Amino acid sequence: MICPYCGADNDRVIDSRATDAGRGVRRRRVCEACEKRFTTYERVDQPNRLVVVKRDGRRDPFNTSKMMASITAACGKLPIPEAVKEQLVEEIEEELSREFEKEVESAMIGQRVLAKLRDINKVAYIRFAAEHLRIESIDQLRKELEDLESRPTNVRDQQPLFDPAGAR
Ligand SMILES: [Zn+2]
Incomplete structure (x- = not known):
């Protein structure tokens, strides 16, 4: 030295x-x-590296690019800036590493993403929910939409749920 x-x-x-x-x-x-x-x-380099426990019990190292990929898929062509998605991923990563020591269930990560997406863009939220919550029927989707509409949000530039201009 x-x-x-x-x-x-x-x-x-x-x-x-x-x-x-x-x-x-x-x-x-x-x-x-x-x-x-x-x-x-x-x-140690990268201490507290989190392991994600999936639904079927398999374990994977926590990976922000995977989370980003699923968020990007849910956002599709919606006008959501890249920086907003990146910030969402960063915030969740920060929360998880603060709150979980070794393992975190994938369902828990999904819930975090949903909670934040709900305030960013409702369409992206529904798409992510459909994938993540395994919405398999119209009734289930309708119930989720009703929940979504009834809950207050603290949003600044919120996208309307059904935006005719965006529905192309
Ligand atoms: Zn000296």
Whole structure:
């Protein structure tokens, strides 16, 4: 390790201890040239990598590009800026890594996406819900639409649910 004081590359570790509940190591070092002390930290690259538990019990590493792909599919050609989708993915990733330590069920991720999509674009929401909630009948879809219409939203630039101009 290069000494931050004199630039010599000649140090000796005088103390090592675990930090961050064993996820890191803190090393006290002394420079052999100038005898000043400094500290380095070592930790695992990408700590707390989440694993997604799917409906059938299979496990996959959490992957933001997969989440982005399913959101993009639901958004289709709707006028939803790329930046809005990216922010949605980022927010969910941040929430999940804060709230879950090792594993998270795919259904939970879907719920998070839905909760946010509902405030972004209702058509995208319904498309994602149809895929995610496995809507298999018109009745089920109708019920979901009624729920959607009855719930208040705190939306700024909300798309109308059935926009004649957008229905091409
Ligand atoms: Zn030094």
